[in-house]
Amino acid sequence: MTTEPNLPKSIIWRERPFPNSNFLLLLGEQPSLIDSGFVAHAEHTAYLTREFTTRLSWVANTHWHSDHVGANAILQQAGAQIAGSHSDAESLFRTDPGCCVAEYLDQPVPRYTVDNPVGTGDRILLGDLQWEVLSVPGHTPGHLAFWNAEHRLAAVGDTVTAHDVGWVNVMREGTRALDAALDSLGRLQALDAQLLLPGHGPLVTDPSSAIDNAIGRLERQRTRIDLAVSHGAKRILAFALMIHGGMAASALDDYLTQCEWAQDAAAVVDKTVAEFSRDLVDSMLRGGGLTLRAGTLYAAASSSPVDPEVFDLPFPRAWPQHPGQENRTGDRRHDTKDDTNER
Incomplete structure (x- = not known):
């Protein structure tokens, strides 16, 4: 190098x-x-x-x-x-x-x-x-x-x-x-x-x-806000498939239903998450952003393999607080709509 x-x-x-x-x-x-x-x-x-x-x-x-x-x-x-x-x-x-x-x-x-x-x-x-x-x-x-x-x-x-x-x-x-x-x-x-x-x-x-x-x-x-939603959703989904090493096509709907970004994207374009998911995948397959092999969807772009153990990392809500943090900030600010979900 x-x-x-x-x-x-x-x-x-x-x-x-x-x-x-x-x-x-x-x-x-x-x-x-x-x-x-x-x-x-x-x-x-x-x-x-x-x-x-x-x-x-x-x-x-x-x-x-x-x-x-x-x-x-x-x-x-x-x-x-x-x-x-x-x-x-x-x-x-x-x-x-x-x-x-x-x-x-x-x-x-x-x-x-x-x-x-x-x-x-x-x-x-x-x-x-x-x-x-x-x-x-x-x-x-x-x-x-x-x-x-x-x-x-x-x-x-x-x-x-x-x-x-x-x-x-x-x-x-x-x-x-x-x-x-x-x-x-x-x-x-x-x-x-x-x-x-x-x-x-x-x-x-x-x-x-x-x-x-x-x-x-x-x-x-x-x-055209739908173009902005599509641009973001395609990149987020491709990244998810890269780090997960692909995903069974039959499991993708259930996965996206759990994802807040997909829920929000579907709402903006006035679709159900299932409709949004189907249209997103179809569009990416037609455009070459995704490939389907033996029932598994993969991102078409080249990527480095990811050890699945990284998904054991806690989300920020579970990170330990700094000493004196409560005194500085008072009640913790929550930036997500639902604070009950854990990885």
Whole structure:
């Protein structure tokens, strides 16, 4: 693994298949990792990091989805500090049930905390370079990007990729989330970056065109909410099938009936969950997003296998509280509609 030729030598980049985010290591005075992949491959992420440095100062998270924070816990235990958005930091401190959207999406996340909350205008030394923090809500409310003006580089997480745009949770947040995502893309476009380092897929070598395409896609979703629901649902379901190693077609309806995201998506488009599930799977099979082999549905995109033991991890509602937490926050805030379900 080497750095890309159009990146500074201190930046180590590897495109990784789902369910991991890309590997982005910044070497120098403060060796730092931007995002840390999925929990099932946390040890491998740590191993990749040790190939280049014996010390990791920071893990800077663009956002708190499971495929971006999965190695946070073991890297934090080994001495790395975690940087993340203020909203994510507060929710994690309170151990809100909605942390990392883990329970909502049925995605395992190991418990971690944010040591250094950051927001727009803050500057942080990652590796040998100064990076400005940008708030780019949309894909998640607390989503961040990191901008290096010297090399005109932006690490953008799931805000935009070379061929896609991050799904927006209109099922929970409505069209205001699409408005926020469009505003974030407009501010990224104004940077006039030479290169974008996305959370998934290849380096974005033509940022202007990629952002224009993403804006167009979100504008269409803004006028047709069903397109926004479909965009998100397809990506959530594909990820679920990746981390579960596929799922029997006969069991999928029952699985989706238990998923809050599917319940919400069906309600937005005025369907039953069964109708929504059938239409979603049919659409993905026709479009090539899913394959059916011997009665089992699989995500078509390449992915790394996942040890099923990761599903033994507790959801955030079961994470132990910090000393003095009750005194600071009083009653715990609950971000999900039903607080009775356990994994």
